[in-house]
Amino acid sequence: MNQLIVSTAPHVKTARTTKTIMLDVLIALAPATIAGCVLFGWQALVLILISLASAFLTEFVWYIIQNKVWQGGKEVVNAFFKQFDFTSLITGLLLALIIPANIDAWYMPLLGSIFAVGVVKMLFGGTGRNIMNPALMGRIFLFISFAAMTAYPDPNFGALFESNGSLMTGATSLTSGLAGEGTLSALDLLLGTGVAGCIGETCKIALLAGGVYLCVRGVIKWYLPLIYIAVTGLFAVALEGFDFTQFLPSILSGGLILGAIFMATDYVTTPKSKLGNIIYFVLLGLLTAGLRKATGIEVVSFCIVLMNLVVFLLDAAIKARPFGFHKEKKVKADTAKEGK
Amino acid sequence: MKAIKGKFFSRGIHLRDMKSLSSAAPVEQLAGVTEAVIPLSQHIGKPAVCIVEPGQQVKRGQLIAKADGYVSANVHASVAGTVKAVEERADGRGGKVRCVVIESDGSDATDFMAPLPENADGAAIAARIAEAGIVGMGGAGFPTHVKVKPAVKVDTLILNGAECEPYLTCDHRIMLERTDEIVRGAQYLAKAVGVDKIVIGIELNKPDAIAAFEKTPLNVVALKKQYPMGSEKHLIYVCTGRKVPLGKLPADAGVIVQNVATALAVCEAVEQGKPLIERVVTVSGKGVETPKNLRAPLGAPLSALAAQCSVKDDAVKFVLGGPMTGSALTGLCGSVTKTTSGLLFMTADETNADEPTPCINCGRCADVCPMKLMPMQTEFYTNAKDYAKADQYGGVLACIECGACSYICPAHRPLAQAIKTAKAELRKKK
């Protein structure tokens, strides 16, 4: 007879594992990745590959050093693949999707990924332990390091408003000039045609398709990105003195959709409770619209990372309220009265 | 009255119920029991006190151990024969229990109590329940005679026919085969408690059982197939809309819940004077050739059940009880008790024995917890040995140990186990 397995209940488990969930996220990012390559050409593809490879290698090297590959040898490498859960690939891909397709800056995804995976994720203890979204931190790291040095305007943090105050749809002045269009229609924004921007965030249709996939597969909750996008749009409208023409451009421009579907919903950096999540996404929407108005640049990345830092406050403030909780409170109050 | 969807509560999980393995198999008698190993403690409360001695002849149904105090239960001989020993035996779960070992003489000598007269009153029925050693047969094993005398006034008796654990079909089968006796048992119970209203809750995956009970005077509530529907608190909520206040008993919501198998035992005790000496056990899982529902005398060795269903070689996990809350056996020792609802032989692909990986904070465990707790918080603080915080942020004492959180966790974290640990630690401190 076989060796019996003795473990604690329950003895059946769902087939869903961290790996399959992360694989779903990668699948959901595929349309946006492909759209990015179509819109921006081979340069985009090369940047994506660089980013993926460096993110993967960073985790790999970190893991084998941490686990003393010089002692364990091949076993450590096998153990790495056994525990590998695709999260660093997601980080690498997301990072590539939020940088502009500028091949001259090929070192950007390389350094960004190394920073994102090495410092933001692994240094904090790996999957599940990071406090901030790695890809976004990688992006901010690049912005801080290179914004002053490189001459080209940066879509992700570029000007969002024309000098006359109208929304500029996330396109840089340089590239929208090249496209030969002063303003872009909502349809263009949706398809990403003629819009300058980062590799993955221009084609909203592709992003939405990925988002729908994630919702259907139960990876994210449909109402959370929706809350973020809607609150941002409505608050932007309110800030413009209830000019409802601002609604569509606000939600369709810049990195909002990508951020809302793929970045803000990152499990690790969101609150644990349902209520906490709803508050979190509402605040995120308000912050994004407010900061956009105040600074005139695209701030989705900053806002998400900022909000990542207050997650622990939300978690600390919201306690579990078990089934039957309300009644207990009443009963307690009654007995307290009787006691007096 | 009956929505197609059935009544449901929020949260909980949907399991592959695997009941089709054994749900069509009529109850059959377990054969080849030459020795019954009857534990003195098959219930919650104090173990019964043995009143027989090695060498003594006993008949089937004879009292062999007396309840010790109020919260305890009588134990009777389940086979006729000679008492061989009164000793400690391994229970298969790593522990030892004191048992009366009876060697069967193959005869059918019985020593039942006299049947109660038809017009017996509630007090007589309650006394009979205590004499017959009846306990909750759904799993907890709380002495039924204690339960039928609640401290506060109740108005409803709910029969639990949910059987929400996957694989198990023993309650399903008796609901089909012994419908009338269950109804009469429920009526006796209602009389003992002093209530008029009897409701039976049955999950929609047993449409034949629902149909059978709709022909009886009981009110049938069709329940959505949802785990843990059989939890008392949730069953009460879906059947009556009442919530049991936290930390209170069902009686505080005006309800008494009894399992269908318990009702059957009550009927037999009242009408035939037969004490609780046998029960139906589902033997199932992909690790057996022929899954069956066996009527086994209490104390029947688990190996006899296994033999009658032919265990295959690829069974890697033996589970006593249901797959969600049962315990894994260290070997095929131990015997059938009053609360043994199932014996499962699971193959490697049925059980999932992956190593836990780090929590990714996905929130699924909190999404499914029927008690609306935050298991990931509890586990985190339990691992840090900060039990006060575990309770403050996660909620520990309200946990019903259903295992839904561990089931759903994509990182395979042993959440329910951590919560049990925290619970034990917190209780110790009090």
Ligand code: SF4
């Ligand atoms: S915390 Fe307790 S009640 Fe909630 S799902 Fe886990 S085991 Fe069930």
Ligand code: SF4
């Ligand atoms: S289900 Fe598992 S991984 Fe998800 S939050 Fe709960 S413990 Fe963490």
